[in-house]
Every structure is written in structure tokens, then in C-alpha cells.
Amino acid sequence: MRPPTYCTRCAGELDHSGRHPVCTACGRTHHRDPKVGVGVVVVQDGRLLLVRRGVDPGKGLWALPAGYVDAGEDPRGAAAREAQEETGLEVAVGAVLDVYPSAAVTDGGHGGASFFLAFLATGGGGELAAADDALDAGFFGADQLPELAFPSTRDAVRRALSPGSGPAAR
Ligand SMILES: [Zn+2]
Structure with missing residues (x-):
């Protein structure tokens, strides 16, 4: 910027x-002020929740349900809100998987977050339905992944779908 x-x-x-x-x-x-991005890593039955982005950066590509933290908003609350807005699912937001710098979020482009917090989360209630900034939403296994948007997405997806990986693994 x-x-x-x-x-x-x-x-x-x-x-x-x-x-x-x-x-x-x-x-x-x-x-x-930095623009803080937050997203959720939700794995159910070995498949990861992804959304197809309706906005740049990464428009048309798949990424974690994510968005920006509003001023004064709790980061986990923001992550849960964005997940609900984009996928219709209520998630419980847990530990931080990792914190990604701007370059890993925008793939070198512009208009993305200054940094991005990827939270591990577990699925709760609600019905899967893409909305808001998401064109589509779904669960994907490691062998059926769509085209992913950002280095941060690829890193989080790889770790989320690898057995034994977690916040400490790198
Ligand atoms: Zn002045």
C-alpha cells in the first residue's frame, strides 16, 4: 500500500x-494501521473446509474461510463471524495454527491483509451454504483439492491434512 x-x-x-x-x-x-486477516481451518472426516473467493486478491480461487478483523473485535470472534458469513456454519475457534506475513497472504499482489492469523476450528451447527464474499464452499480431501489461492492457504491446507501436524509442526 x-x-x-x-x-x-x-x-x-x-x-x-x-x-x-x-x-x-x-x-x-x-x-x-495494519489490516488483520483471520481465517479458520476446519477439518471434518479428513476433509478441509474451503471457500471459493468472490473478491480479489485470489478471486475465483479457493482459500480458507477468512476476512478482516473489525476495530475492537476479538480476533477469534472475527474468524467465527467470517466463517459463518461465508459458509453458513457455526464454528468453535481454537488455537492459532500459524501467523502469516502479508506476502504469504496476497501472493505478491495488493489489497490483502497486512498479516493473517489461521485458527484451528471445529465445526458446529448450521448448514453449508456459500454466501457473502464466497462464491462456493465445500469440504475437500487431500486428493481432491481445488486450485488454492495463496501460499498461506497452501501451507495451512498441507498441515491441516497431514496426520500429526499442528501448531508446533512446521
Ligand atoms: Zn497536516
């Missing part, structure tokens, strides 16, 4: 020489 060139408070010119842009007119420091 490119930093703003002008101050959003006074329209003064920004100085980009430091760690954060600083307004040369009013002195305001322009912090850029």
Missing part, C-alpha cells in the same frame, strides 16, 4: 523520510 502524499487533516505535504509520514505543515504523524 502506498502512503498518502498529503495530510488528511490539513492537506499539507507529507515528509516520507522517517518511519511514518509526517505533515510538514501541521506536524501530524500519519500512522498506517
Whole structure:
């Protein structure tokens, strides 16, 4: 993401020489907050829950049910909310499988999360039905995987479908 060139408070010119842009007119420091992505790894009967993305990055490809954490929202709550919105399923969000940096989430593209938390989760109630940002949703075994969107997806899928893998395995 490119930093703003002008101050959003006074329209003064920004100085980009430091760690954060600083307004040369009013002195305001322009912090850029990270966009935090969260997603769930749900495995049932050896098959993993995936959604086909309806938005870029990765539009048309398959990924974990995922989305952004709203300001003030609990990350696990956000992960459960996104899973419910995209798949119709209520999930119980557990341990962190891993934390992925931006490059692993966007595949080098733009518009993705600053970083991504992949949570292990277990399926609860509800009926599987794609909605919101997802074009489709389903459970896939290791031998029937669709085209996956991101390095983070591929890593999480590989670990989720490998026996004995977990948060500590890498
Ligand atoms: Zn200013």
C-alpha cells in the first residue's frame, strides 16, 4: 500500500523520510494501521473446509474461510463471524495454527491483509451454504483439492491434512 502524499487533516505535504509520514505543515504523524486477516481451518472426516473467493486478491480461487478483523473485535470472534458469513456454519475457534506475513497472504499482489492469523476450528451447527464474499464452499480431501489461492492457504491446507501436524509442526 502506498502512503498518502498529503495530510488528511490539513492537506499539507507529507515528509516520507522517517518511519511514518509526517505533515510538514501541521506536524501530524500519519500512522498506517495494519489490516488483520483471520481465517479458520476446519477439518471434518479428513476433509478441509474451503471457500471459493468472490473478491480479489485470489478471486475465483479457493482459500480458507477468512476476512478482516473489525476495530475492537476479538480476533477469534472475527474468524467465527467470517466463517459463518461465508459458509453458513457455526464454528468453535481454537488455537492459532500459524501467523502469516502479508506476502504469504496476497501472493505478491495488493489489497490483502497486512498479516493473517489461521485458527484451528471445529465445526458446529448450521448448514453449508456459500454466501457473502464466497462464491462456493465445500469440504475437500487431500486428493481432491481445488486450485488454492495463496501460499498461506497452501501451507495451512498441507498441515491441516497431514496426520500429526499442528501448531508446533512446521
Ligand atoms: Zn497536516
